[in-house]
Amino acid sequence: MRLSAFTVTESTPQLLIDITKLYRPFQHDEAEISNSFDKLLQDDNQTLFVAKFNARHIGGLIMQHDATTLFLSCIAVRDITQQRGVGKYLIQQAIEHAKSLQLETITVIKTTQVSAELTAFLIHQGFTEQDSALSFSC
Template sequence: MKLTIEKLTQPSEQDRIDLGKIWQDVRYQSALKNEINDENVLFVARFNERLLAACWVKLSAENAIITDFMVREVTRRRGVGHYLLTQCLAAYPDITHWQAISLSAEESGYDIAHAFLAHHQFSASPQPDLYILNI
């Protein structure tokens, strides 16, 4: 089966279980409770009817903020995150200013998140944990 990226509008019970596996860390538990609407979009990567990665895209005018970007640990380093991120950006061609909120410097995955975002042309901002991409 093919890896697909989709906007999840009505998570099924299985989707909620999968999201719990993606966002296992306590700091992401609030992500499971966010409301899905036109300004708060949940993007997911699905393979074999299971979710492997997810992120929120918060939209406003010509700006968008990507938050809670996470790929299941067992699936990392296989291009899932790259595909999810590039499809999020492609879904909104009129957005010219993107931001991504990353892990804080104290978190163990900071270097990995920084390298991932830098690889995708995001630049670190003066504000900690915030990365910017202007298209």
């Protein structure tokens, strides 16, 4: 099977199972993950973007944008599929999305979810570190 990335527009039982596994390290309560996921799908200002391989959702991030910037948050790849290019593919697809919208930058605000490993990964992908964010110029 081929790795693909796409915007989620509706929930499926398998997607909910996979999203729960994907975000469990950040939020341990499965009911809370499910509730947050449902709210996300109903929010027109945010978009869930996922990577899928062999009928399983193995990576994801949340996108939202203003007139010039694409903001990324909740960047995650299943631990069993890390170091295989999934995160790189997701970021590349997000960059392409930002370019298609003619946005100038992509920003990841540093929060507790942005680990040192994620920061190093994003810098390796061409982001620059600033005080409270990581930025990529389109």
